[in-house]
Amino acid sequence: MAIYKHCPKCGKIISINEKYCSSCKEVVDNNNKKKYSNYNKKRYSDLEERKYVKFYSSSEWIKIRDYIKIRDCGLCIPCFYSLCTSGNVIYKDEDTCASEYSHHIEELKECWNKRIDDMNLISVCSCHHDTIHREYNKGIKEKEQMQKALREILDWYLKNFCF
Numbered sequence: 001m002a003i004y005k006h007c008p009k010c011g012k013i014i015s016i017n018e019k020y021c022s023s024c025k026e027v028v029d030n031n032n033k034k035k036y037s038n039y040n041k042k043r044y045s046d047l048e049e050r051k052y053v054k055f056y057s058s059s060e061w062i063k064i065r066d067y068i069k070i071r072d073c074g075l076c077i078p079c080f081y082s083l084c085t086s087g088n089v090i091y092k093d094e095d096t097c098a099s100e101y102s103h104h105i106e107e108l109k110e111c112w113n114k115r116i117d118d119m120n121l122i123s124v125c126s127c128h129h130d131t132i133h134r135e136y137n138k139g140i141k142e143k144e145q146m147q148k149a150l151r152e153i154l155d156w157y158l159k160n161f162c163f
Contacts, residue, residue: 052108055115064116068102068123071162075099076125081153099123103132105150122154 003016009024020028043049055061079097103124106114114120124132135146 048109055108060116064118064121065102068118068121069099071118072099072123072157073161075123076128077122077157078128078150078153079125081156098125100126101129103129103150105147105154107136119154122150 004013005016006012007014007018007021007024009020009028012021012024014021019025040053043053076097076099083097101124102121104111104115105120105122108115111120132146132150136143
């Protein structure tokens with residue numbers, strides 16, 4: 001028996017597996033394309049931003065990002081640390097322990113020369129990535145504390161699980 005829900009935009013009945021009905025999906029997709037296009041134009045107009053955008057699409061980045069995913073076994077290292085040290089995963093999402101990002105502990109804009117340093121990169125899930133950036137945006141003290149915590153977690157992981 002199929003399970004249905006309502007489209008959040010228009011209220012039509014749709015499959016539980018769909019996010020929007022076909023007509024609303026088309027509108028949402030077009031709006032997202034416009035937003036993304038404007039976002040990219042803005043990023044490419046700023047010379048400093050352009051450098052970062054180009055780096056993230058470079059083969060240099062793709063190689064190190066893929067290496068970090070392999071090194072970290074596709075896991076979110078903060079989730080794995082939490083699970084191993086306390087028996088709990090901080091975020092209860094079923095996909096949480098899967099790595100979605102290779103995160104620069106020291107950001108590109110503050111330390112360009114560490115952009116491909118594997119000791120400056122850690123695999124994180126989207127929940128941890130959002131949390132990290134919220135802390136970074138609070139202030140210098142919070143950012144430094146978060147960076148210190150990430151370095152300690154990465155050191156723990158490398159010491160205990162990488163040979």
